[in-house]
Amino acid sequence: MRKMIIVVLILAVIFFATSFEEIIRGRTEIETLYPITLAGIDNNQNGDTEYLISTVSPTTEEDAVKPNNIMTVAGKTGFDANRNIGMYAENDLYWGYAKYILIGEEASKESVFKYLDFFMRDNEPRMTLTPLIVKGMSSRELIGLLYEQNIDISNTVDNIIDNYAILSYAFEMPFVEFIDLMSDKKNGYLPCFELEDERLDIRIEHGGQEPEEGETLEGEHAKILRSVGYAIIKDDKVIDYILFEQGRGLNWIIDEIVSGTIVVEHEGVKYNLEIIEGGSKIVPKIKDEKLKAEIKVNVDNILTEISKQDIAIDDELMKTLERKSSEIVKKEVMEVIDLVQKHEIDIIGIGDKFYHRYPVKWEKKYKEKWEDIFPKLDIEVTVDSTIERSARFYESILSGEVK
Amino acid sequence: MKKETNTKEKPSVKDSLLDQWVENLEINSDNLKKILSKSADFISKPVTINSKLNIVVHMFFIDGLINHQQISELILKPLVNDVRLVNVKDEKSLFNYIEQGVVYFSAQNTLTNMYEITDAILSGNVVIIFNELNKAIAFDTKGFQMRSITTPTEETSLKGSKDTFVETIRVNTATVRRKIKSTNLIIEDMTIGYMSNTLVSIVYMDNMVSKVTLNELIERLKSIDTQEVIFPGIIEEHIIEDRYASFPQVNYTEKPDKFCISVLDGKIGLIIDGIPFTLILPTTIVDFFQTTDDYTSSRFVASAFRIMRYTLAALALFITGYFITITTFHQLLLPPDLAISIITSREGVPFPMFLEIIVLVLAFQVLIEAGTRIYSSIGGMVTLVGALVVGDAAVNAKFVSPAAVVVVAIAAIANYAIPNRDFANSLWLWQFIMILLSSIIGLFGLVIGLILLVYSLASVEVLGVPYLSPFVNSNTKDAFKDSIIRPPLDKKTNPDYIQRTK
Amino acid sequence: MEKRKGKIGINTAFIMFLIIVFSPSARIFGTYTALKADQAGWLSPIVAFLVMAYLVIELNNLFVKFPSLSLMEIYEKVTGKILAKVIALVYLIWIIILTGLNLKSYTMRLSTAVYPNIQENIFLIITLVIIGGLIVKAGFVVASRMFKIFFWITALGFFVLCGVLFPNISINKLTPISYLDIIPIFEGSIAIIAIWSYITLLFIMSENIIGMKYFKKRGLQIVGYLYLAVTLLLVCLIGNSGSYVLSRSTFPYLLTVEQMILLETITGLEAILVVLWILSDFALVTVLILTSLKLVKYIFNLEDTTMFTNLVTIIAFYTTNLIANNYYTMRDFSYNYVYMINIIIFIIIPVLMSWFNKLRTKAQKALAKNSN
Structure with a gap:
């Protein structure tokens, strides 16, 4: 123990010697950080500063008017741009709390990984950072427009992603999953966002914040951020988008459906089905050197709404509804399959299924030729939709007599 | 028959010499007064037994340490009233009578030298000195004011017994005896501190204790060379090996039930006179996370x-x-x-x-x-x-x-x-x-x-x-039994280190 | 009392073995097996397990034959004094290089993973001051006690991390397994065998370990546990991050743990990992220095080697700074040479010794028969 005291003393001398400050530069008080919660990255046409990074950071002053501080700076590389922002930030730029990184349309059409490399390689941003594609504008514009409306940007994105499950148009994909998806042929997909002009059918107001004069959500400037589906990436570039129901079609195939609605029209009446469970299975088959894939989709629904009363609900109607809803789902799925076959990219993982089912044959025969096989691959889709139950009432509410 | 040492002046500094000097003094009341009479609480009282023959014995005690009622009822009364004593002819027969038990007192002792006499007086005895015989008899009349057994203040328990140790060592040993009525319970006494002469009792179960540990402890206690034991710290510091370690290496308790559980586990208890806390040894880190309520x-x-x-x-x-x-x-x-x-x-x-x-x-x-x-x-x-x-x-x-x-x-x-x-x-x-x-x-x-x-x-x-037992040195599952998980009480065994060195 | 005797039990010794292999396992296996065997990497430990079981049996033959001797003294009995001393010297040099290598990778990991702005040497100095100044000087027994506590901490932390990682495993990333994977599995097991061969390193100090008669039984048990733990680790890593990402990563375990968010709020589980790393590396470096002191003692026939502690520590410091300047060269060095040399030194040499010893006893018996 006496030795220990001596050792502690030696250590103390080392630490508090004059070079102390130079050796240890790691210390940063937390309040001197400039925490970035969301960032956008774009390409910049101006000369050699190709990278344009826009950062969003929450305001920490109690009497702040706007919920965010934003900054946009260009640089030769992502890291360079990051350092340039650091020059102007009032505090130490800190990437550890960033949750989302938006990639502008132009940049995403040029190269996705080129712009993401800094965020993946550097050890300050977390591995849970989620990349998102912006459709229709640069991320800088998107951030700017939302900022003008006093919207807390990263919170909004957070809420949208939390609510993905409601419609199942897209799902969250952090870095590692994304890299894994892109690993084989640099093809893949990323969730994409769009800033929409306010339509008559959407109106959002936050009760908590009193809108400043001229900065209400209404009016011609009001824009609304929403998740629209997936951007398809081929050879590291975004080439197309699959939107809304099509996005759900992709989710059917990759088995990521949580919930959603299907509206079935039958004899002029609208029946609303709520998806309570959806699953799919891709069954690869090799028969006489011929490859075939079968996608079996399983949907469980609840009947939650009927637009017309006094309708007799019987087995026949149920069968019809099930059949019609199956068709709707099948159409969604087929659209996606047609699209990816047209683009000749296997982003839905059918090759992977063959690999898992027939590892030896795959490695020896088909792996090399897959790019040629896939566009012409025979893909069969079967959908089995069942209506499990009605919600509170099993008959039409005003259906007169109950059988 | 004056001893040579009697004439020597009282040595002043060296205390072992002082003890020797006292020990070699002749037993008589004057010598005793020489040693102790400077203190105000020292009382000497001549008692005349036979006024005709002028047979007088001298009675000494420290005021406050003895029970006056006992003295007057059980010692003075027979001395003065007993028919046989009133008629004794000389001190010798008087002494024999008393030694045979005419005075009805249970705890009496014949003392042979001055050191014993002073020691007995200072520990709360009444000593009767027979000047002519140069002999003395001590009666254990301890009866000082002591704190009654109260509920524990430092360690509280919900369902355990509510008594505590007090400052008086014999009360404490009695409390332990009352809880462990076994012939295997050994209480060894030892005096530590050349000034304070504090009584320290080593309490252990003969059949459970690890003899290696016990001998080690006794060796260390014997080697203590200190002036006084007023605080337990002085004993603790001598027992432990690593004085630079910051963690407590001795477990203190004021609760007899905890003390007895530890002793029954094969550990060794130390009770120090004048301290209402007892020490339990050996201690490992596990002990500091256990309470009696666990059981x-x-x-x-x-x-x-x-x-x-x-x-x-x-x-x-x-x-x-x-x-x-x-x-x-x-x-x-x-x-x-x-x-x-x-x-x-x-x-x-x-x-x-x-x-x-x-x-x-x-x-x-x-x-x-x-x-x-x-x-x-x-x-x-x-x-x-x-x-x-x-x-x-x-x-x-x-x-x-x-x-x-x-x-x-x-x-x-x-x-x-x-x-x-x-x-x-x-x-x-x-x-x-x-x-x-x-x-x-x-x-x-x-x-x-x-x-x-x-x-x-x-x-x-x-x-x-090892202080970190059983986490660092035990290989069997049993060793961990009462460490983090409290086992069923019928499966509870004494700690691993005691079993291994028994 | 136990402290004065300077001996530890066989179980404690094996627990020391577990704690010293934790850090190399966590940092190497994920990347290496994913690189060599892709999705089948988690099967590589089987091969390693078989090899290690064989090594344990052969080592046991030596230890049973020559009880209460140190490994070098056993070599001496088998091969004669001069050759044994030469082997001891080779061991010593290699162990010092290993010390440097491990320290380098340790400081590099700390500075890249958690302290981007701090000079690496500060970690090195603190670590060596504590190991050389305290732990090694306090002796084998105190060190073994410390490592036992480290072991409890590590076991707890490891299972917490596995508990977090396990639910997120995707079976897709661990399959398919076909006969095509057999050769990659063998290739992937090289690093594992090379790290597990530290069992020989630890038992260079066999004279300080009591209960060597249980070596085989306990040894096989421990290798079995280790196999299970490493398989669990690899399943968690490959099943979470996928072999593609892992084979490209610098710190596979850290990368995988970093992705975890508990209950959507609790982040920073990598702190547990960093703590376990530092503890395990401390144990490893301490054992390396203790064994090299043991070898110095054997080579120069010394009684007391306390005075050499500082020297060995200082040498370790300079080797560390000599070894490699950057991650890439160190990785190449490790992949191309270190594992092979480890296997030769810690597995092939003892196995050869055991064979040689068997042959010699047979020959002696035959001679005895003939002469009769």
Whole structure:
């Protein structure tokens, strides 16, 4: 123990010697950080500063008017741009709390990984950072427009992603999953966002914040951020988008459906089905050197709404509804399959299924030729939709007599 | 027949010589008065037995140490009233009569030298000296005012017995005897301290105790060369090996039930005269996480509580250091939302985080110190002022940030949950070391602190038993039985280290 | 009392073995097996397990034959004094290089993973001051006690991390397994065998370990546990991050743990990992220095080697700074040479010794028969 005291003393001398400050530069008080919660990255046409990074950071002053501080700076590389922002930030730029990184349309059409490399390689941003594609504008514009409306940007994105499950148009994909998806042929997909002009059918107001004069959500400037589906990436570039129901079609195939609605029209009446469970299975088959894939989709629904009363609900109607809803789902799925076959990219993982089912044959025969096989691959889709139950009432509410 | 030493002057400094001098003095009342009469509480009283023949004996005692009623009823009365004694012809027959039990007193002793006589008087005996015979008889009439057995104040228990040890050693040994009625219970006496001559009892079960440990302990006790044993610390310091270690290596208890459980487990108890706390040896780290209540509640509840105590100890040690680490070095480890709320709450606080934490930790300890030592009449004020200043005003005045207060409070509360105060205080000390190290170099410093802590614990052995038993040296499953999980009581065995060295 | 005897039990020794292999396992296996065997990497430990079981049996033959001797003294009995001393010298040099290598990778890991702005040497100095100044000087017994506590901490932390990682495993990333994977599995097991061969390193100090008659039984048990733990680790890593990402990563375990968010709020589980790393590396470096002191003692026939502690520590410091300047060269060095040399030194040499010893006893018996 006496030795220990001596050792502690030696250590103390080392630490508090004059070079102390130079050796240890790691210390940063937390309040001197400039925490970035969301960032956008774009390409910049101006000369050699190709990278344009826009950062969003929450305001920490109690009497702040706007919920965010934003900054946009260009640089030769992502890291360079990051350092340039650091020059102007009032505090130490800190990437550890960033949750989302938006990639502008132009940049995403040029190269996705080129712009993401800094965020993946550097050890300050977390591995849970989620990349998102912006459709229709640069991320800088998107951030700017939302900022003008006093919207807390990263919170909004957070809420949208939390609510993905409601419609199942897209799902969250952090870095590692994304890299894994892109690993084989640099093809893949990323969730994409769009800033929409306010339509008559959407109106959002936050009760908590009193809108400043001229900065209400209404009016011609009001824009609304929403998740629209997936951007398809081929050879590291975004080439197309699959939107809304099509996005759900992709989710059917990759088995990521949580919930959603299907509206079935039958004899002029609208029946609303709520998806309570959806699953799919891709069954690869090799028969006489011929490859075939079968996608079996399983949907469980609840009947939650009927637009017309006094309708007799019987087995026949149920069968019809099930059949019609199956068709709707099948159409969604087929659209996606047609699209990816047209683009000749296997982003839905059918090759992977063959690999898992027939590892030896795959490695020896088909792996090399897959790019040629896939566009012409025979893909069969079967959908089995069942209506499990009605919600509170099993008959039409005003259906007169109950059988 | 005067002895030569009688004429010598009383030696002044060297105490062993003093003892010798006293021992060699001739037994008579004058010599005794020479030694003791300077003290005001020393009472000498001549008792005339046979006035005709002028047979007088001298009676000596220390006022306050004896029971006056016993003396008058059981000693003086027979001496003066007994028909046989009234008619004795000389001191010799008187002495024989008394030795044969004419005086009806159970605990009597014939003493042969002056040293024994002084010792007996100072320990609360009444001594009757026969000047002509140069002999003395002592009656054990201890009857000083002593504190009655009260309920425990330092260690409370819910269902255990509510008695405590007191300052009187014989009362304490009797309490132990009452709980363990076994011939195997051995109580060995030993006198330590050449000035205070304090009686120390070593209590153990002959059939359970590890003889190696016992011999080691007795050796160490014998080697103690000290002036007085007024505080148990002097004995503790001589028993333990590593005096630089900060953790308590001896377990104190004021509760006879805890003491007896330990003795029955094969451990050794030390009872010191004048100290209402007993020492239990050997001690390992596990002992500081156990309470007697563990054995009276459901074993699942008790085990859960034990696990909680270990967790809380870890929390008390590390949470403040870790908080500094994550707020000043590795902000990546903080959840983003929490980080942003901490940033917001620290807006306007001028001091660095570690300074805040250090000041707060010190403030909490100062509050405890003040609360312990201060008069109870103003003790309430201390807590009130402390709570107001630390809790609210300091935060509002932007001296400290609320997050720091919360973290330090969590550490303090976790620390209070440790059953043993000595142990909790060392934890506090180490918490402080962790704070310093982690404020220097973050998580790495914290781990260095952990390594130093483990080192200092691992290098300690108490009477040859590793302090970290059974975690470091036991291989069988049985050894862990009563460590973290409380076993069913019929499966409870004595600790592994005792079994192995028995 | 136990402290004065300077001996530890066989179980404690094996627990020391577990703690010293934790850090190399956590940092190497994920990347290496994913690189060599892709999705089948988690099967590589089977091969390693078989090899290690064989090594344990052969070592046991030596230890049973020559009880209460140190490994070098056993070599001496088998091969004669001069050759044994030469082997001891080779061991010593290699162990010092290993010390440097491990320290380098340790400081590099700390500075890249958690302390981007701090000079690496500060970690090195602190670590060596504590190891050389305290732990090694306090002796084998105190060190073994410390490592036992480290072991409890590590076991707890490891299972917490596995508990977090396990639910997120995707079976897709661990399959398919076909006969095509057999050769990659063997290739992937090289690093594992090379690290597990530290068992020989630890038992260079066999004279300080009591209960060597249980070596085989306990040894096989421990290798079995280790196999299970490493398989669990690899399943967690590959099943979470996928072999593609892992084979490209610098710190596979850290990368995988970093992705975890508990209950959508609790982040920073990598702190547990960093703590376990530092503890395990402390143990490893301490054992390396203790064994090299043992070898110095054997080579120069010394009684007391306390005075050499500082020297060895200082040498370790300079080797560390000599070894490699950057991650890439160190990785190449490790992949191309270190594992093979480890296997030769810690597995092939003892196995050869055991064979040689068997042959010699047979020959002696035959001679005895003939002469009769």
